[in-house]
Amino acid sequence: xxxxxxxGVHPAHGSKRPTQALATRDFVSDTVQIVMNxxxxxxxKPCVKKGDHVKVGQVIGEPVGFLGLPVHASVSGExxxxxxxxxxxxxxxxxxxxxxxxxDEWEELHPLGNVEKVDPAQIxxxxxxxxxxxxxxxxxxxxxKLTIAPGKKCEYVLANGAECETHITCDDRLMQENATRxxxxxxxxMRALNVSQGIIGIEDNKxxxxxxxxxxxxxxxxxxxxxxKTKYPQGGEKQxxxxxxxxxxxxxxxxxxxxxVVVNVGTCAAIADxxxxxxxxxxxxxxxxxxxxxxxxxxxxxxxxxEDIIGECGGYSTDPGKIFFGGAMTGMCLPNDQLPxxxxxxxxxxxxKEEAVSxxxxxxxxxxxxxxxxxxxxxxxxxxxxxxxxxWDVCKKKHVMDCMLCGACAFICPARRWLTPSFKIAKQKxxxxxxxxxxxx
Amino acid sequence: MSLxxxxxxHVRSKANTQRLMLNVIIALLPxxxxxxxxxxxxxxxxxxxxxxxxxxxxxxWQKLSRQKVRxxxxxxxxxxxxxxxIVPPSAxxxxxxxGSFFAIMVVKQLFGGIGDNFLNPALAARALLxxxxxxxxxxxxxxxxxxxxxxxxxxLLAGASYMDLLLGxxxxxxxxxxxxxxxLGFIWLLVTRTIRxxxxxxxxxxxxxxxxxxxxDPLTTVLSGGLxxxxxxxxxxxxxxxxxxxxxxxxxxxxxxxxxxxxKFGSYPEGVTYAILLMNIAGPLFDxxxxxxxxxxxxxxxxxx
Numbered sequence: 001x002x003x004x005x006x007x008g009v010h011p012a013h014g015s016k017r018p019t020q021a022l023a024t025r026d027f028v029s030d031t032v033q034i035v036m037n038x039x040x041x042x043x044x045k046p047c048v049k050k051g052d053h054v055k056v057g058q059v060i061g062e063p064v065g066f067l068g069l070p071v072h073a074s075v076s077g078e079x080x081x082x083x084x085x086x087x088x089x090x091x092x093x094x095x096x097x098x099x100x101x102x103x104d105e106w107e108e109l110h111p112l113g114n115v116e117k118v119d120p121a122q123i124x125x126x127x128x129x130x131x132x133x134x135x136x137x138x139x140x141x142x143x144x145k146l147t148i149a150p151g152k153k154c155e156y157v158l159a160n161g162a163e164c165e166t167h168i169t170c171d172d173r174l175m176q177e178n179a180t181r182x183x184x185x186x187x188x189x190m191r192a193l194n195v196s197q198g199i200i201g202i203e204d205n206k207x208x209x210x211x212x213x214x215x216x217x218x219x220x221x222x223x224x225x226x227x228x229k230t231k232y233p234q235g236g237e238k239q240x241x242x243x244x245x246x247x248x249x250x251x252x253x254x255x256x257x258x259x260x261v262v263v264n265v266g267t268c269a270a271i272a273d274x275x276x277x278x279x280x281x282x283x284x285x286x287x288x289x290x291x292x293x294x295x296x297x298x299x300x301x302x303x304x305x306x307e308d309i310i311g312e313c314g315g316y317s318t319d320p321g322k323i324f325f326g327g328a329m330t331g332m333c334l335p336n337d338q339l340p341x342x343x344x345x346x347x348x349x350x351x352x353k354e355e356a357v358s359x360x361x362x363x364x365x366x367x368x369x370x371x372x373x374x375x376x377x378x379x380x381x382x383x384x385x386x387x388x389x390x391x392w393d394v395c396k397k398k399h400v401m402d403c404m405l406c407g408a409c410a411f412i413c414p415a416r417r418w419l420t421p422s423f424k425i426a427k428q429k430x431x432x433x434x435x436x437x438x439x440x441x
Numbered sequence: 442m443s444l445x446x447x448x449x450x451h452v453r454s455k456a457n458t459q460r461l462m463l464n465v466i467i468a469l470l471p472x473x474x475x476x477x478x479x480x481x482x483x484x485x486x487x488x489x490x491x492x493x494x495x496x497x498x499x500x501x502w503q504k505l506s507r508q509k510v511r512x513x514x515x516x517x518x519x520x521x522x523x524x525x526x527i528v529p530p531s532a533x534x535x536x537x538x539x540g541s542f543f544a545i546m547v548v549k550q551l552f553g554g555i556g557d558n559f560l561n562p563a564l565a566a567r568a569l570l571x572x573x574x575x576x577x578x579x580x581x582x583x584x585x586x587x588x589x590x591x592x593x594x595x596x597l598l599a600g601a602s603y604m605d606l607l608l609g610x611x612x613x614x615x616x617x618x619x620x621x622x623x624x625l626g627f628i629w630l631l632v633t634r635t636i637r638x639x640x641x642x643x644x645x646x647x648x649x650x651x652x653x654x655x656x657x658d659p660l661t662t663v664l665s666g667g668l669x670x671x672x673x674x675x676x677x678x679x680x681x682x683x684x685x686x687x688x689x690x691x692x693x694x695x696x697x698x699x700x701x702x703x704x705k706f707g708s709y710p711e712g713v714t715y716a717i718l719l720m721n722i723a724g725p726l727f728d729x730x731x732x733x734x735x736x737x738x739x740x741x742x743x744x745x746x
Contacts, residue, residue, distance in 0.1 A: 322446075333444070
């Protein structure tokens with residue numbers, strides 16, 4: 001039976017079709033610019049300087065702090081700049097620019113071999129050393145996620161292959177082209193955590209990926225594919241857990257609080273690469289679509305500049321009005337096409353000038369479509385009133401902190417109200433307030 | 442290169458306010474056509490005056506109060522159309538103007554305009570007209586195909602066959618009689634996802650059950666009077682219905698109960714208008730009853746005030 005959750009919307013509308021059937025191809029540009037804040041946590045510290053020669057896979061950024069991850073060179077060549085640039089959020093971020101010498105000279109790798117035979121204790125350190133963070137877009141350091149707090153027990157490892165976002169098809173292609181690696185990565189996580197059940201959740205609009213994954217699961221211990229109904233946000237961590245296990249993450253808690261760990265299929269493949277080949281994250285599949293001449297799924301070296309990527313796809317098909325990393329429901333806008341992609345960039349979507357125009361906000365007609373769409377069961381109509389009035393404490397009482405900013409309410413709103421952005425601000429304000437209070441004590 | 446920077450989501454559904462209102466208008470067309478077929482050109486005039494004055498009222502108010510004119514959202518057209526369809530076919534034109542102006546200016550705009558009216562404007566206007574000109578509002582059905590029929594104020598006709606009720610071969614308000622036309626509109630609203638089926642289904646189900654318990658024929662209860670029209674077009678008005686589906690269900694059951702109680706015990710022959718207006722007032726209270734479960738909470742949590 002196809003499982004699903006309550007609420008949700010259907011925004012994809014065939015937006016995936018342009019790239020769904022396109023096999024992944026490699027693209028290596030002559031310059032990469034690798035930013036140091038690719039994962040949640042403190043930015044890494046550059047450990048190379050201008051003029052240095054680096055090899056592929058060489059550490060160029062050292063981890064800082066508990067959530068820190070190393071950053072690796074994605075091409076071989078000469079470091080031409082180490083400087084700060086404004087990145088997606090507008091904050092200044094250290095970056096390392098490398099001019100590719102196209103020798104593809106690799107740093108010596110240390111493979112651990114077969115995921116079924118490797119010592120489980122070696123798995124998590126290897127994941128950290130490979131610089132792996134959530135490849136589905138969240139970019140949370142994977143080794144931290146897999147370090148289970150004392151007293152907690154993991155019973156399920158869930159591989160997230162839902163790919164519910166619009167436009168993006170990179171996970172679909174990955175599962176079709178590299179199914180065994182996904183299962184290997186899932187098995188590695190299951191062995192590291194000593195868990196016997198692994199479920200790969202895939203939406204039913206990806207029959208080829210489902211078939212490939214089912215085949216790859218044959219003969220593997222404790223893993224299976226669960227087909228889910230196509231509905232946004234099916235790939236939200238909370239919805240995925242509910243659908244695959246029937247459990248719910250407690251409010252304010254983490255998946256592990258209900259015995260689950262969720263790992264994106266892209267992350268699974270990266271983990272498999274790290275264990276089997278000893279390969280750090282130096283590339284990823286990225287869907288490039290929208291107003292480009294030939295949309296594509298590209299395997300890009302981390303740090304490839306957006307302009308080069310668009311060029312590889314035949315250039316803009318018309319004047320671009322908006323470019324964002326990720327799908328249309330949660331994607332982050334770029335101020336220009338000079339920014340490089342990062343480890344969690346699963347897609348680059350270009351909108352035309354017409355598509356980019358934001359509809360004007362009109363009065364709410366209380367149609368309650370937002371309430372029906374909320375996958376958490378919140379009342380966006382109610383929260384918006386108090387967010388607009390800047391009554392943050394009331395917003396908190398109305399559970400705005402449980403909002404996962406999926407955008408379903410804003411998508412469905414016939415009055416075109418900016419629901420999700422208001423909740424984003426409310427959540428930030430409440431978090432700031434809590435920090436202040438904590439500091440005062 | 443100048444790129445737009447904005448917060449997600451970057452796509453919106455196709456259905457905007459205007460489109461939803463247009464869907465309602467399309468859904469009302471079969472009823473309007475049936476009304477004109479049965480009652481003749483007089484019915485068209487009544488509805489026409491009603492729509493035109495509702496739009497005029499909205500435009501004048503928004504101009505005078507220096508608001509942005511939002512007539513193009515079509516909500517005033519819907520109000521005018523609804524009001525025109527729930528009055529007798531020979532209602533005088535001046536009464537329709539008063540009704541429409543009251544609906545738009547008093548019930549809707551004085552309370553804040555679209556989205557803020559606490560009563561269904563068309564029904565509130567009908568209640569006003571019924572209280573002010575009871576004779577005009579409960580007679581004048583004998584025109585068009587019914588020119589020779591004896592006047593009957595009560596739409597709850599004893600002896601009318603199911604077929605007559607379905608086809609609208611009975612007297613009544615312009616848009617309320619032909620059930621087939623109403624059902625066509627209902628299907629359109631469901632197919633276009635303009636409304637959800639819960640409210641009409643719960644109202645009709647409750648009324649049929651309670652009617653049956655009180656000795657009425659369940660099917661006649663559903664098919665007679667303005668119940669079907671009210672359940673499909675009036676009780677589903679976005680603004681005046683609760684937002685949570687649990688609260689909507691309570692609201693709808695309430696409407697069903699009050700309709701039957703008024704029919705059985707009230708001094709009015711028909712109670713759909715008052716049943717819906719009463720529940721419009723109670724609706725927001727139902728939304729405050731904490732019965733909705735939020736993800737990640739073990740028990741239904743109070744939503745706070």
